[in-house]
């Protein structure tokens with residue numbers, strides 16, 4: 001009989017020993033909670049595919065933000081459901097647009113200063129066709145016009161910065177958007193507002209529930225003509241390189257759980273702060289299992305987040321932010 005010389009179990013014996021040897025940590029300040037702002041007052045409309053997540057009118061969003069601040073959550077990521085949509089998505093850059101009004105209301109409340117307010121910069125919630133920019137071509141050849149989208153994104157970013165966004169976060173995947181936004185913001189006097197680029201964003205089936213939440217399902221076709229295909233990682237590295245060269249201050253990888261290799265590769269190659277977005281489908285999938293009693297809610301929630309931190313993300317955008325902050329607190 002040959003007995004092991006190295007016994008890994010020695011360091012796992014007690015909870016105190018396990019704490020001492022813990023390698024990765026997670027704090028509420030590393031979590032960002034997405035909010036879906038909608039018109040009206042006193043509105044708290046449940047999103048059926050995302051239990052516990054709501055479309056919130058601005059007054060309700062302020063209450064939600066107060067809860068997040070009290071839990072020590074690091075920031076909020078704001079999406080908007082406009083009153084009306086058009087082919088260009090003009091609601092995205094309207095001075096009195098839903099996100100702009102939300103930002104002003106959140107900024108006006110001094111008790112919310114601990115939250116970093118991040119505006120998602122994209123047109124898909126505001127276009128009548130649900131794509132991330134104005135379309136060109138007909139029928140099956142119809143696609144988003146890249147260069148016509150750039151000035152619209154730039155305008156959107158400026159209006160978000162003016163309304164008080166601490167960070168703007170382009171999630172559209174148009175080529176050249178970071179440079180276009182940087183130029184426009186510098187010119188408009190927002191040289192100090194950082195850009196967090198969703199640099200490695202994949203065309204993912206895991207965004208399904210979000211599209212119900214943000215009412216942004218493409219009316220025809222899908223986003224594979226501009227978001228990355230899930231089989232590629234070298235392409236993700238090229239995307240990130242370009243965004244860094246264009247002036248991105250922070251990076252976001254998305255989705256997170258099914259793309260831990262992308263998070264790890266990004267961490268090893270780039271020194272910018274790196275976030276990961278645990279997207280709607282990752283949340284809903286876990287919830288479906290919680291509801292059936294197939295997974296332990298608290299343990300699976302934290303494990304899913306620790307995996308993303310271990311892969312190399314500095315912070316995590318997640319619909320579990322409040323649940324996790326309570327568990328960690």
Ligand code: PBG
Pocket residue numbers: 120122124132171172206207208209210211223278279280281
């Ligand atoms: C907007 C955007 C999307 C998500 C974040 N920003 C949807 C998409 O690209 O289709 C998805 C987030 C989630 O699934 O939680 N472009």
